[in-house]
Amino acid sequence: MRFHLFSVLSVLAPGPLTGLATPFALHWDDIRPKHAWNSVPENWQNLGHSPAGATIDLHIALKAKNENALIDALIEVSSPGHPRQGEHLSREEVAELVAPPSDVLELANAWLEHYGVHPSTISTKHGGSWLTLTGVPVSRANELLSASYQLYQHIGTNETVLRTLSYGLPAALVEHVQNVAPTTHFGFPRTPQQESLMRRSGETREQTKAPGGDPGTILSRRDQYVTPSFLRWFYKTSRYVPSAADHNVLGVAGYLGDWPSPDDLREFMNQYRSEATEATYNVVKINGGGYDSSHPTIEANLNIQYTSAIAYPTPHIFYSTGGWDTQGDGFINWLDYVLGLWSVPQTISTPYSMPESTIPLDYAAHVCNLFARLGVRGVSVLFSSGNEGVGHGNCLIQDSSGSSQVQFRPTFPSTCPWVTSVGGTTGYNPEVAASFSGGGFSAYFPRPPYQNNAVPSFLRNLGNQYHSFYNPGGRGVPDIALQAMDFRIILNMKASNTHGTSCSTPTAAGIISLLNDYRISIGRAPLGFLNVLLYGRFLEGLNDITSGSNPGCNTDGFSAVPGWDPVTGLGSLDFEKLLTILTRW
Template sequence: MHYYHCTFVLSVLAVSLLCGLGKPLSPPWDIMYMKHSWNAVPRNWESLGRPPTGTTIDLYISLKSQRENALVDTLYEVSEPGHPRYRAYLTKEQVAELVVPRPETLKLVNSWLEHHGISSSSISMTHGGNTLMLKGVSVTQANTLLGASYQLYRHVESGETIVRTVGYSLPVALHWHVLTVAPTTSFVSSRTQWQTPRTQNHSEGAMKSTSGEPATMLSSRAKVDFVTPSFLRWLYDTETYAPNTQGENVLGVVGFLGDYPSPTDLTAFMQEYRSEASDATFTVVDVNRGGYDPTHPSEEANMDIQYAEAMAYPIPHIFYSTGQGPSGTEEHLMSWLNYILDQENVPQTISISYNYEELALEREYAIYVCDQFAKLGVRGVSVLLSSGNDGVGEGTCQKDDGTVRFRPTFPGTCPYITVVGGTTDYEPEVAADLSGGGFSDYFKRPRYQEEAVTTFFQDLGNRYEGLYNASGRGIPDIAAQALRFRIFLNGNDQEERGTSIATAVVAGIISLLNDWLIMTGQEPLGFLNPWLYGRGFRGLNDITEGSNPGCGTDGFSAIAGWDPVTGLGTPNFRNMLEQLF
């Protein structure tokens, strides 16, 4: 799969006129240049032809900010221990001031929309002021506006349908003002990060020695027959901590794809595995017609809620049931971001278990979504996201030209999110072979990773050279148990696995750290990574064994220090607490 980004050779005078530095009476809106296109329908998607008559799209036009670096600069200032502004978080209104577009940008874009007959009543500002939302644009009008050809596409594996175009254009006058337009060329199918276990055989008891196992590259360690809250609370040292913030601290769990948790199953799970928390509950928020039917729960939603609650009880939990709009015209993730960024109050900790292959997205669209997560970080939110269950990539990972490229997952490759990989067993914990990891092709290595990733490359040498971007953001950042979990579904006790549950576990632990901070009159942790890489790693259990095979390779290996399998390691709550002082 390839993307093409046009370059323009224009005179200085033409650039001045078209970009608003001069004052042309009527910009030539019919001079269009390609913004982004695929050379073929992306992998695993097939066209079903034109969308049904009357299909409309809510278009989001991302405008470049007047202060280009202000958002990210502020994010690091409020997230880096030792900085004078550390944990001095911003309000929703203050974030909007950071990202406001240039006045000439708004004038040009509004003139373009007026030229195409877009009613001003259908236009609103969102995402802190640097995005225009066009409500209910007909597909015909969108095609004309963007020089596009929207069609209905179906994912050949999941059956999910979306309305997209394989290419779109903008007037040349807007290329320096508009970052991206969505939905257009990003073909994504939301993927949950859990897997049906390969075996359902269990014996009584939670742990056993593996000294009798066939010889492997791993050292002798203790194996977990099945993972329960009591085991996790012992392993990660949270069992003696009692939260005290009484509602000030909230943990959010994001759900897509009609995944719903069952309160009845949560009660049964707690009665079986953490009886003192049998009154645990959660609030459901319906986002963009996500719906809620607790009589038809899913594995994904149940496991996320059950383990987030099991780790963080009695901290209040919110489950966001998120839809994607009519006819698949909006990604679930964007639906949720649109909602959460518009709220005055947001949870201090958020767990997300869904992701996409990064290369299925337009680069500028990925940057746009990533910036929305930066806005959450500036407001003091810790976002945890799963790294994936396919090691360095699913299948052969062949590109259109026949070459192999590892396939890291987005939005985890965004530098402003904390990504969770997977481990298994104990004494010591080792990497779970499903743990997603790798390096972004779109985002450069963030400064907080410079030392840790450089050390990893010194060990790796030239292995896999050309299969990944050595200068890209590395994932994951942290890890937790990801195999042999017991959950309840429709009243039945069963086994599940995946970095999805690992993410919920880590989110629960971070919520406990936030609880302690709030209880002692301090601000929550917010964007975690500068603290994790700078000091917090001393509170983690370093994982030095195991690997994450994929793409027809053995994948990367866990080593001392950071690695693209288990990140910096797994949590030890008490030790992490000491690193807050």
């Protein structure tokens, strides 16, 4: 089986330029392919060309003059014992670190000028690594990118996007552009189940995650449920009183029309943490993101209610981000905004994911690089690992010979090495893996060095089981796992139960935010990128999960075993042990 193995660093490293002394003499029509789909992606249908006069906004990501510098800096500022540990970079320092060579920027502008893109429509951001083209006629975008933008509709949700099945770049530029968006990344619109839940909020219904990707929550009919008091007792946070609320902030990312309700939050606290009834949040709307508190959704309420219940009185920001519409891309819109901030929340919870195999490699590498920029600035970014075990459905793919075989389907951005992936558990005495906990190995990103002492032993014990179903050299997910079953929430002033890694992710984010509170309260830097710590100094503060599995793809999936495994990662968090570790620094 063939996997798309590559090194993030080598893919992002620019090659030498030639002929830049006379860039205007270049043959701009010498086009090299950047990415192409063989057919319309699953669950999409072609609606034909966009209306005459339609425009599109394009984001062009240029590679840094030395991309290794970003990852090197991220590891150094995140590693205990390193002289730079905790010396997180400012917005300006990151922009300087990721800036492209000046001649590449000059070349890109010459290319745009050749195709009649007016300079007034071009904005240069993030040290020149990001060019935003506003209001480009679709006909010109087609010429610029050797593309064929058309309208596509998601079957079942009627979401419509403007995308192309392929695009290319001039030979002189193709190795110096990381990604252009939106192009071939179709995103993840709401599933039919989410639409149903939005229309009939407050009802207790089952929700499963469709192949197109969506938030990872499933409503449950079970009578037993998890509340903040249980989580605070079980993960041992109840005795800690935050004292850095004037500096520590927790962010929750929302997409796809998800937003919370302050009334539901107040009622939730009345019922489940009465001393926190004053909990609130600020709303930041990005790129047309909406906010209607009279129509809250499960995902947003769940995240705000549980991060608030654990981290209270830490201030919260809820980001309502537009995108994944006719033109946009939600992740890129959100990252563009937060990377431009002078100050970013120290902890960010994001309970969204999509199968890695459904997105272009260049897009994944670009977005992953942007998350690394957040990490080097001192932000702990947590993503849910998904709710489909090792994958949804039969997971059959066709190889180059036309033969079909199984390929497990881990989720992105969870597979990005520069975020922390959160799986799911259930029960206590013992805590075991939740059967839906997403996990596996990336086909895009190689195993990062911080996993080299944890993952190989699992693979040795696994032996030849599922040989060719996964990439043994890939980044393993998840990193940690926490309770994810039967969470009690309030939706439209009514109580419901819900489960999924959308529950475990805000729980983990709340606990990490408390650890950041302690660090800030003693005048130290926040934890920032967590994984070097988790696979190193924090290991003794984790609860190993050794039973359960994550079936999927018509298989039994992987099994939780002693040590790291692709079901529960390194295990769950013990706040008091982790706090003790921090006091010894």
